[in-house]
Amino acid sequence: METDLLTPKERYSGVVFIGVRKNEVVEFIKVYAENEELARDILERFLYEKGIHPADFIVVDKGYENVEGKEIISTRTESELSSFLGRLGLRLLSNGILYLQGKKEIYQITSLSKDLLMEIKSKEELKEEPVRLGLKSLNLPPRFIEKLKALELMEDTLVINHAELPLSEVLKEAIKGAVKIPEVLELGSLKLRLFDSELHEVIKRGKEILIKPPVVVWDSYVDSLEDFEAGEIGDRIYRAPLFLKAHKGFLILREPPEELVEKLIRIKEKGSAKIKGFKVPVEFTLIVESKNEKYDLPVKIRLLYLSQEEFKKLLEEKIGVKVSGEVVEKIPKEKRTFRTASTLSKLFKRLKEKKPNARSEELLNEALVLFLGEENEGH
Known part of the structure; x- marks a missing residue:
């Protein structure tokens, strides 16, 4: 029977491998022994001698392994195990070298701490999925879907949005996939709070956070340029710039x-931003939404005003009643936009609440008068 389990030495019936943190906390134990009974005995005695409560560890694997042709088992022969533990921040140690003496198989028991098991499971479960756009399912006029297909390239794009398409809403509906981010990004002494509950839709939480690919909006009329800087929010913790939150x-x-x-x-172009003296990698797609063509970006998409037929169909969908061609004709070309359709829909519904017995045609005509600010024939 193996004795003095904590002292590294030559061994002939069993050996213990452990994975330890920098603070010497044991998170992983693997026992090799001649048979199951001896392996269990060594594991129990090792836990006792190290002062580890058995309930804090869970056996995740056990059984015989083929060792035919091997002479010893040591930290050098367990290079794959060492690499695996290294990726988890653990260092592989053992209580000696096990001489196999011609054995063809040997029994092993692998036991992990509950904390390590939870960490491994969280990493396994938080799997990223490719970012893509599901445009075909969008309820938009076909020509708009065709135009937006250029965004599937994930290249920086200027969208000249005369149609006033609610671009951010459309992209939030269309974007698919899963992106993994840390709640706080740590680079040396720099700590950047990356996760933003107002911007990120959580799919699953683990050691990191799995989120839906973000669609982050900045509006020059209401937002500040400070959003692109790292603002201090606590003791040496900074708010991540907006472009990092769009990861x-x-x-x-x-x-x-x-x-x-x-x-x-x-x-x-650099692939990184310098923040508080540290280079932070960046990865996002830039979209400039404007009615002005002064911006120079690799891809340009022009979304022209809605046709009369497109506007008519859109308005009918929003208010739930038939719209006559005469109503649409009264709307100037530059007002035939998605925003106008939404505005008329809101006005129509508010008027219907005030006048529940009025005919739909009358309510729509009144909404149009309010919107255009002028009388229409027949009103």
């Missing part, structure tokens, strides 16, 4: 300053 997703800028666009393009 592997889309960063949509509405009518941004040209200098900001140029800055982000250069950051992307």
Whole structure:
């Protein structure tokens, strides 16, 4: 029987391998022995001698292993195990070298701490999925879906949005996949809070967080340029700049300053941003949404005004009643947009609440008068 289990030495009936943290906490134990009974005995005595409570560890694997042709089992022969533990931040140690003396098979028991098992499971479960756009399922006029297909390239794009398509809403609906981010990104002494509950949709939590690919919006009319800087939010903890929060997703800028666009393009070209003296990798797709063509980006998408037929169909879907061609004709071309359809829909529904007995045609006509600010024939 193996004795003095904590002292490294030559052994002939059993050996113990452990994976330890930097603070010497044991998280992994693997016992090799001549048979199952001896392996269990060595494991129990090792736990006792190390002062480890058996309930804190779970046996995850056991059985005979083929060792034919091997002379010894040592930390050097267990290189794969050493690499596996290394990826988990553990160092492989043993209580000696086991001489096999011609044995063809040997019994092993592998036991992990509950904490390590939870960590491994969380890493296994948090699997990223490729980012893609499911545009075909969108309820949009066909020509808009065709135009938006250019975004599938995930290249920086200027969207000249005369149609006032709610681009961020459309992309949030269309984007598929899964992205893994840390709650706090640590680089040396730099700590950046990357996760933002207002921007990120959580799929699953583990040691890191699995999120739906983000669609982050910045509007020059209401948002601040400070959003692109690392602002201190606690003791040496900083809020991550907006472009980091858009990791592997889309960063949509509405009518941004040209200098900001140029800055982000250069950051992307470098592949990293310098934050508080540290280089932080970046990966996001930039979309500039504007009615102005002054921005120079690799891809340009022009979303022109809705046709009368497109607008008519869209408005009918929003208010749930038939819309006459005459109503649509009263709307100027530059007002035939997705935003106008939404505005008329809201006005129509509010009027219907106020006048539940009024005819739909009258309510729609009144909504149109309110929207255009002028009288229409027949009102």
